[in-house]
Amino acid sequence: MLIRTNPIRNQKGITLIELLIVVPLVAIIIMISYNLFFLSTKSFNYVKDTFNSSEDIRVFINNIQKEASQAKKAVEDNTVLFKPANSNNNVLYIYTDIDNDDIPELVRYRLEGNEMKRDIKKAANSKYPFKFTNPFTSEKVVLSNITNDGIFGEISYINTSQQSFGDRDNRRKVKVNIEIYTGKNSTPIIIDMYLVTKSRTEFE
Numbered sequence: 506m507l508i509r510t511n512p513i514r515n516q517k518g519i520t521l522i523e524l525l526i527v528v529p530l531v532a533i534i535i536m537i538s539y540n541l542f543f544l545s546t547k548s549f550n551y552v553k554d555t556f557n558s559s560e561d562i563r564v565f566i567n568n569i570q571k572e573a574s575q576a577k578k579a580v581e582d583n584t585v586l587f588k589p590a591n592s593n594n595n596v597l598y599i600y601t602d603i604d605n606d607d608i609p610e611l612v613r614y615r616l617e618g619n620e621m622k623r624d625i626k627k628a629a630n631s632k633y634p635f636k637f638t639n640p641f642t643s644e645k646v647v648l649s650n651i652t653n654d655g656i657f658g659e660i661s662y663i664n665t666s667q668q669s670f671g672d673r674d675n676r677r678k679v680k681v682n683i684e685i686y687t688g689k690n691s692t693p694i695i696i697d698m699y700l701v702t703k704s705r706t707e708f709e
Contacts, residue, residue: 558649558650558685558687558694559694561647561648561649562648562685562694562696564647565621565647565648565696566696566698568623568647569599569614569681569700570698570700572599572601572603572612573586573599573601573679573700573701573702574701574702574703575601575602575703575704576599576600576601576677576702576704577600577601577602577609577702577704577706578600578704578706579600579609579611579628579633579634579635580600580634580635580636580637581634583598583600584660584677585599585600585601585676585677585702585704586598586599586600586660586677586679586700586702587660588657588660592615593654593655594654594655594656594657594658595615595616595654595655595656595657596613596614596615596616596657597613597614597615597656597657597679598611598612598613599611599612599613599614600612600635603625608628608631608635609628609635610625610626610627610628611625611626611628611637612624612625613625613626613641614647614657616651616654616656619649619650619651619652619686620646620648620649620651621646621647621648621649621651621656621683622644622645622646622647623644623645623647624641624642624643624644624645625641625642625643626639626640626641626642627639627642648683648685649685650685650686650687651683651684651685651686652684652685652686652693653682653683653684655682656681656682656683657679657680657681658679658680658681658682659679659680660677660678660679661677661678661679662676662677662678663676663677663678663701663702664676676701676702676703676704676705677701677702678699678700678701678702679699679700680698680699681696681697681698681699681700682695682696682697683695683696684696
């Protein structure tokens with residue numbers, strides 16, 4: 506004789522104790538998953554921001570070192586590198602030929618807020634001494650999140666005796682010190698270097 510059982514009677518429900526155990530466990534799992542996702546996103550953004558800052562710094566250093574090394578005396582009343590008297594050491598001018606046409610440009614680096622900006626002034630004539638009556642153009646932010654000022658140090662001669670090659674040695678050097686913020690509780694990136702000009706002569 507077959508005995509049929511009622512399937513509904515054999516089904517077990519979730520007891521209150523099981524519910525009290527499962528709900529906190531699910532909440533803990535969700536919390537851990539959220540924290541892991543948040544930390545992963547935060548770490549990714551930090552690495553991304555640090556990489557972007559490092560790349561901007563690499564480009565900035567390469568460009569400004571090249572411009573300084575190629576600098577030549579372009580006018581009679583200023584040297585190859587110079588700073589305005591009232592700039593608080595946050596502005597630097599460089600006479601250099603950035604487009605290789607034997608006519609120098611006046612390149613200006615200046616700190617505004619927490620940004621380093623670069624712009625260019627074209628010469629108004631084609632022979633030494635050059636005249637720079639044109640306005641500055643091509644402004645571009647080259648570094649961001651700068652936390653210090655007094656970026657450009659004292660400009661001095663490479664050869665203090667000034668007796669090289671029978672003429673005045675126009676080679677100069679200037680100390681550059683920049684601190685860049687990369688994120689909360691992180692160590693700032695520090696640029697600490699000298700810009701050195703190589704030419705002893707004027708533009709011809």
